[in-house]
Amino acid sequence: MEKMAQLLKVHGSENQFFILDQTKLENQLSDDELKQLAIKLCNPKNDILDGADGLLVVNDSKFDDCLGQMRVINADGSEAKMCGNGLRTVSRYLSEKFNKDSFKVETFETNLDVKKSDDFYNNVPAFSVQISPISFAKDDLPFEYQGKLEMINEEVPEFLPKQTFTAVAVPNPHLISFVDEVDEDDLGEVGQALNAPNAYFPEGVNVSFCEILDENKLFVQTYERGVGFTNACGTGMSATSLVFALLNDDYFDPDNDITVYNPGGMVKTNIQLSAHKEDSKIHLIGNATFTHNLDVSESDLHSANLDNIEISETGEEDYYQEFVNSINEA
Numbered sequence: 589m590e591k592m593a594q595l596l597k598v599h600g601s602e603n604q605f606f607i608l609d610q611t612k613l614e615n616q617l618s619d620d621e622l623k624q625l626a627i628k629l630c631n632p633k634n635d636i637l638d639g640a641d642g643l644l645v646v647n648d649s650k651f652d653d654c655l656g657q658m659r660v661i662n663a664d665g666s667e668a669k670m671c672g673n674g675l676r677t678v679s680r681y682l683s684e685k686f687n688k689d690s691f692k693v694e695t696f697e698t699n700l701d702v703k704k705s706d707d708f709y710n711n712v713p714a715f716s717v718q719i720s721p722i723s724f725a726k727d728d729l730p731f732e733y734q735g736k737l738e739m740i741n742e743e744v745p746e747f748l749p750k751q752t753f754t755a756v757a758v759p760n761p762h763l764i765s766f767v768d769e770v771d772e773d774d775l776g777e778v779g780q781a782l783n784a785p786n787a788y789f790p791e792g793v794n795v796s797f798c799e800i801l802d803e804n805k806l807f808v809q810t811y812e813r814g815v816g817f818t819n820a821c822g823t824g825m826s827a828t829s830l831v832f833a834l835l836n837d838d839y840f841d842p843d844n845d846i847t848v849y850n851p852g853g854m855v856k857t858n859i860q861l862s863a864h865k866e867d868s869k870i871h872l873i874g875n876a877t878f879t880h881n882l883d884v885s886e887s888d889l890h891s892a893n894l895d896n897i898e899i900s901e902t903g904e905e906d907y908y909q910e911f912v913n914s915i916n917e918a
């Protein structure tokens with residue numbers, strides 16, 4: 589009998605992922621098999637639920653105090669150190685698997701605290717996740733610009749004239765620019781240039797443009813490394829909220845969460861600034877929605893054969909769309 593395996597299709601603010609729990613497999617996939625599977629599954633041309641932005645791999649953790657490990661494989665097969673929207677969905681998955689509401693998850697660089705939050709809306713489950721560590725140091729991004737050790741609110745005409753840029757790792761790399769109105773052509777141009785071989789960000793960078801809408805209210809749009817335009821980037825919105833709090837104290841109220849709108853919905857961030865900016869604390873709170881269950885044979889997973897996948901809907905997306913409608917009406 590062929591051994592069957594499951595995948596889950598999930599999203600956080602419509603940042604779309606497949607989750608694969610490797611602990612349930614008879615034989616784990618090799619790194620190259622995971623890369624090929626991510627490239628195949630995420631490509632919308634392969635017609636599996638319109639593809640996705642990445643594959644989230646759940647493994648056993650090597651640490652006793654973590655419920656599991658999350659690895660993040662981007663749509664192009666590259667591995668990222670972190671994924672904020674993805675971590676919320678993996679947290680929900682582990683929470684339901686182990687029946688716990690508050691725990692730690694091992695990620696590429698560190699173990700992060702996560703906890704179940706109040707539902708974001710009727711039947712829209714939500715999780716709060718810690719985003720850490722923070723660094724502005726050029727070697728941690730990494731970036732290279734005129735020998736500068738940090739890039740904070742810097743005019744960089746080589747990227748775009750008349751805009752300023754801040755580079756921060758959380759710990760995946762982000763470049764943030766505050767604008768009056770997001771120009772998608774500009775965002776796409778900078779995102780593409782800095783994620784092709786270039787003199788400034790040798791490992792690429794996630795680029796976010798942010799409109800300040802009001803006190804503690806932002807709109808953020810991101811061009812992601814290894815993906816392209818996404819509906820939302822959790823670490824991008826977290827990094828942007830931190831930079832917003834550091835640079836815009838007239839619009840930042842430290843006693844309240846920040847509401848961050850994005851093309852896929854909305855999240856909340858909580859920023860506790862510290863005198864040493866790297867010691868600041870960031871939390872990202874938002875939906876963790878499971879839209880589909882997929883059944884596939886374990887051997888097809890190993891060979892990235894998508895021809896015989898059985899898909900069923902969970903029904904959760906209807907509730908998420910009600911939530912989005914409620915934001916748009918507000």
Ligand SMILES: N[C@@H](CCC[C@H](N)C(=O)O)C(=O)O
Nearest residue numbers: 668671672673760821822823
């Ligand atoms: N969408 C993610 C970030 C995923 C990784 C990113 N593309 C990178 O390469 O750093 C998020 O929600 O944080």
